[in-house]
Amino acid sequence: MVDLQELHDAILNGDAKSAAAVTRAALAQNVPAIELIQQAMVPAMDEVGRRFECQDYFVPELLLSARAMKAALEPLRPLLAASGAQPAGTVVIGTVKGDLHDIGKNLVAALLEGGGFEVIDLGVDVAPEKFVETVQQTNANIVCLSALLTVTMLSMKAVIEGLRAAGLREHVTVLVGGAPVTRQFAEEIGADGYGENASAAVALARSCARSAAVG
Amino acid sequence: MRCLLVGCEVLLRELADAIARSPHTIDVEFLPKGLHDLGGARMRPALQTAVDHADPARHEAVLMGYALCGNGLHGLEARRVTLVAPRAHDCIALLMGSRQRYDAYFHSHDGVYFRSTGWLERGRDIEQLARDAGTDFTLADLIAKYGEDNGRYLFDELRRYEKSYRQLTFIETGLESDGRFEQQARAEAAEKNWHFEKIRGDLSLFRKLVGGEWDPADFLVVEPGERIVASYDEGIIKAERIG
Numbered sequence: 001m002v003d004l005q006e007l008h009d010a011i012l013n014g015d016a017k018s019a020a021a022v023t024r025a026a027l028a029q030n031v032p033a034i035e036l037i038q039q040a041m042v043p044a045m046d047e048v049g050r051r052f053e054c055q056d057y058f059v060p061e062l063l064l065s066a067r068a069m070k071a072a073l074e075p076l077r078p079l080l081a082a083s084g085a086q087p088a089g090t091v092v093i094g095t096v097k098g099d100l101h102d103i104g105k106n107l108v109a110a111l112l113e114g115g116g117f118e119v120i121d122l123g124v125d126v127a128p129e130k131f132v133e134t135v136q137q138t139n140a141n142i143v144c145l146s147a148l149l150t151v152t153m154l155s156m157k158a159v160i161e162g163l164r165a166a167g168l169r170e171h172v173t174v175l176v177g178g179a180p181v182t183r184q185f186a187e188e189i190g191a192d193g194y195g196e197n198a199s200a201a202v203a204l205a206r207s208c209a210r211s212a213a214v215g
Numbered sequence: 216m217r218c219l220l221v222g223c224e225v226l227l228r229e230l231a232d233a234i235a236r237s238p239h240t241i242d243v244e245f246l247p248k249g250l251h252d253l254g255g256a257r258m259r260p261a262l263q264t265a266v267d268h269a270d271p272a273r274h275e276a277v278l279m280g281y282a283l284c285g286n287g288l289h290g291l292e293a294r295r296v297t298l299v300a301p302r303a304h305d306c307i308a309l310l311m312g313s314r315q316r317y318d319a320y321f322h323s324h325d326g327v328y329f330r331s332t333g334w335l336e337r338g339r340d341i342e343q344l345a346r347d348a349g350t351d352f353t354l355a356d357l358i359a360k361y362g363e364d365n366g367r368y369l370f371d372e373l374r375r376y377e378k379s380y381r382q383l384t385f386i387e388t389g390l391e392s393d394g395r396f397e398q399q400a401r402a403e404a405a406e407k408n409w410h411f412e413k414i415r416g417d418l419s420l421f422r423k424l425v426g427g428e429w430d431p432a433d434f435l436v437v438e439p440g441e442r443i444v445a446s447y448d449e450g451i452i453k454a455e456r457i458g
Contacts, residue, residue: 100379
């Protein structure tokens with residue numbers, strides 16, 4: 001019998017090889033993919049987030065756990081697609097125009113993926129039109145914008161305006177983050193939410209997805 | 216008049232030059248570049264402590280040798296002494312002598328990394344991350360701490376930004392002792408396979424700040440009882456009443 005705790009610990013410890021191996025073994029024993037996600041991966045990433053919050057984990061540990069989680073998720077993808085399981089939400093994420101910082105954005109993308117979201121990562125230096133176009137094409141319901149420079153932060157506003165002009169603003173939740181971004185700034189540009197760090201961003205996306213499901 | 220200058224060590228040479236030329240008496244407190252790496256919310260308390268060292272009986276103003284710096288100045292309070300801060304997003308605008316020049320350069324050059332004497336001699340890239348994680352982030356360190364496979368993965372991830380940048384621009388102010396800074400900057404660009412460009416810096420904002428020429432177009436004067444907040448517009452920062 002496969003021990004789900006083993007998968008949980010492999011992710012927590014950033015051990016990608018074990019995480020993938022345990023997942024494959026579990027699938028071979030017909031453990032449902034959804035059970036692996038809900039009972040091992042999501043709790044493991046929650047614990048990673050908790051450790052980050054209390055400064056027990058730092059960016060390297062976060063990156064390694066995200067890597068292990070992705071390795072475990074890989075063999076599950078075809079099964080999830082075949083089963084018709086719906087993702088928690090579809091997220092379009094990117095670092096805004098002019099800004100090339102990607103560590104924080106990559107972490108949020110990885111954590112969202114681990115949290116059951118379908119994530120479309122547009123990379124760095126992403127023009128407002130590209131965000132709008134991708135939302136149009138994918139029917140995404142969440143847009144996550146990252147900026148590390150106050151000089152590029154205002155591009156976030158341009159994305160929100162672009163979504164509005166395209167008639168998409170009501171259909172998507174816009175979440176913003178990055179070191180210089182504040183709650184006040186998020187409110188001022190008309191974003192729906194602000195995540196202070198990567199794990200907060202995931203909690204925020206989840207609560208948006210939940211309220212969308214209820215509403 | 217007598218002022219207290221609170222400055223970032225990255226700008227030490229430029230500010231020291233301005234102090235030497237100032238008609239005023241300038242006391243100084245330089246803070247470590249590492250504050251920049253902590254991010255705005257953690258940088259501000261250290262700045263506030265330094266600002267609060269100003270003595271109202273002695274100092275007419277506290278001069279900030281900083282830009283908005285990732286919102287490091289957002290929320291900074293003038294408690295007992297007037298605060299003066301340049302209107303700039305970051306120190307590159309200060310080194311270029313104008314935020315308009317910086318804006319134009321930034322938006323017409325994709326993926327530029329900037330270097331000046333201070334950034335070369337005092338500013339290592341991911342210093343704070345390294346201190347938090349207890350490693351220098353060399354490949355050998357990462358492998359020793361996280362194992363061969365994870366160490367290499369982290370090394371690649373943490374340096375992936377280098378592939379996004381295309382150019383290294385060295386801002387020469389004329390205060391350099393010799394050609395070593397330019398050589399270092401050229402070597403760094405060559406090592407990372409970035410295009411190298413040298414541009415002439417402009418010391419006028421430093422000299423105006425320390426010389427007491429606070430044109431409202433370029434400087435924000437914050438009276439006691441007010442604080443600095445980011446304004447998200449052309450002015451970059453504005454004053455707001457505390458409380």
